[in-house]
Amino acid sequence: MVWVPVRTTRTDHLALLYTSKNSVTKMSLEWLMDWSWSLDGLRDFIATGIQSFRDCDTTALTAVAGLLVLFVWYCYHVGREQPRTYVTVNSLRQSSDANGLQNGYAYCHSPECVRCTRNDGLNQKLYHNLQEYAKRYSWSGMGRIHKGIREQGRYLNSRPSIQKPEVFFLPDLPTMPYFSRDAQKHDVELLERNFQTILCEFETLYKAFSNGSLPQGWKMNSTPSGEWFTFYLVNQGTCVPKNCRKCPRTYRLLGSLRTCIGNNVFGNACISVLTPGTVIGEHYGPTNIRIRCHLGLKTPSNCELVVGGEPQCWAEGRCLLFDDSFLHTAFHEGPPDEGPRVIFMVDLWHPNVAAAERQALDFIFAPGR
Numbered sequence: 001m002v003w004v005p006v007r008t009t010r011t012d013h014l015a016l017l018y019t020s021k022n023s024v025t026k027m028s029l030e031w032l033m034d035w036s037w038s039l040d041g042l043r044d045f046i047a048t049g050i051q052s053f054r055d056c057d058t059t060a061l062t063a064v065a066g067l068l069v070l071f072v073w074y075c076y077h078v079g080r081e082q083p084r085t086y087v088t089v090n091s092l093r094q095s096s097d098a099n100g101l102q103n104g105y106a107y108c109h110s111p112e113c114v115r116c117t118r119n120d121g122l123n124q125k126l127y128h129n130l131q132e133y134a135k136r137y138s139w140s141g142m143g144r145i146h147k148g149i150r151e152q153g154r155y156l157n158s159r160p161s162i163q164k165p166e167v168f169f170l171p172d173l174p175t176m177p178y179f180s181r182d183a184q185k186h187d188v189e190l191l192e193r194n195f196q197t198i199l200c201e202f203e204t205l206y207k208a209f210s211n212g213s214l215p216q217g218w219k220m221n222s223t224p225s226g227e228w229f230t231f232y233l234v235n236q237g238t239c240v241p242k243n244c245r246k247c248p249r250t251y252r253l254l255g256s257l258r259t260c261i262g263n264n265v266f267g268n269a270c271i272s273v274l275t276p277g278t279v280i281g282e283h284y285g286p287t288n289i290r291i292r293c294h295l296g297l298k299t300p301s302n303c304e305l306v307v308g309g310e311p312q313c314w315a316e317g318r319c320l321l322f323d324d325s326f327l328h329t330a331f332h333e334g335p336p337d338e339g340p341r342v343i344f345m346v347d348l349w350h351p352n353v354a355a356a357e358r359q360a361l362d363f364i365f366a367p368g369r
Contacts, residue, residue, distance in 0.1 A: 123152050126168070129364040141356035144172055145364070162308050165325035167286035168266075168365070173352050177308030177328075179291055179321040183351045187257045188319045191295045191346070194253050195317040198344050199297050201247040202271050205231060206342075217243045226278025226332065234262055234269040237367040247271075250344070259348040264365035266290050269346040274303070274332040276340070285324030289361060290347045292324045300338040305330045314343060321348075 126149045134142060148155065148170045155169045163175060181188045191198075208215035214229075217240070221228040232240050233251050244251040254260055254269055261267030266287050272294075274280070285292070294305070296314035305312050308326040322328070332341045349358055363369075 126364060129369060133360050133363045141354060142360060144170060145357055145360055147171055163326045164284045165287045166284050170289050173288055173350055177310050177322055177326045181319060183321055184259050184348050187259050187348055190256060191319055192317055198250050201250050202297055202342060205246060224279050224281050227275040228278055228280060229273040230270045232270040234267055236265045237263060237267045261290055261347045261349055263362040265367055266365060267347050272343050272345050274341040276332055276334045276336045276338055279331040280329055282327050282329045284327055288323060288325040289350050289353050291321050291350055293346050293348050294320045295344040297344055298342040300334045300341055302334040303332045303341040
């Protein structure tokens with residue numbers, strides 16, 4: 001079979017063109033009719049939806065809308081960031097303290113000690129506590145704490161050697177080794193007015209040392225040389241009932257202080273005794289959110305406190321305020337017949353930590369949390 005092309009005439013072309021035009025016109029009309037029917041259906045669907053909303057209870061719809069807004073807000077503010085993974089606080093310590101010593105200062109290794117206990121995953125734990133606090137109360141005013149927890153590893157690792165808090169660093173706080181008395185004027189004046197009261201209760205306690213053994217309630221701390229004794233009324237945010245009963249007036253005085261840290265692990269109140277020849281090795285405190293206050297009870301000559309390389313001397317009946325997150329040491333180089341150096345120590349809030357932040361930090365660092 002041989003294929004032979006058929007030659008078409010001009011008439012055939014015109015007939016084909018006319019037929020195609022009629023076909024296209026017919027298809028367009030059918031599409032427009034279908035589209036019109038689709039619009040009618042869409043209109044009916046929208047009208048049905050509007051009527052359904054009208055039939056619903058307006059109060060219920062408002063409540064649902066409000067809950068949706070709150071849920072979106074919660075997801076944004078609580079779930080937007082997770083704590084960055086850094087080395088934990090305790091891994092920042094130098095390998096030289098693997099045997100419990102750093103710069104001559106001995107860690108106690110007590111499981112209750114917030115500074116000395118090695119606690120892996122501390123950053124995640126703090127972030128969890130902050131989230132729990134925000135759920136119960138508010139995120140308002142928590143920006144600096146949130147920032148501090150999120151960046152904790154970097155802050156602690158990059159701090160200059162003169163100031164390195166070992167547990168928690170709150171950013172954007174004014175930094176200085178010593179503070180003026182006006183930083184916490186009310187509490188300083190209250191302590192100094194009750195100097196004789198505290199001194200009398202100490203002297204009653206100290207009589208028990210006459211038998212040569214360590215009396216009940218006192219602790220002996222490790223030092224490179226000499227002896228350092230402490231008698232705690234509040235130890236890391238926890239009251240010591242037996243000791244408080246022995247110093248009732250001093251303990252009641254703590255309740256009158258406006259800025260005393262008494263509800264978190266960074267709060268302490270104790271009587272501290274250094275015998276002649278004692279040197280406390282250089283060390284850092286656990287945080288910069290507090291100011292440590294020393295009220296001089298007995299201050300012989302040749303006794304000195306050095307904070308951030310700056311020496312200061314205690315005075316009887318006077319308060320000395322300093323930031324113990326700075327590298328610091330203390331010593332009593334007087335002769336044995338001069339007697340011990342005795343101070344009453346209490347931890348106060350840093351004046352630039354706001355009230356909302358104090359409440360949150362008490363929750364986050366509550367004893368046993």
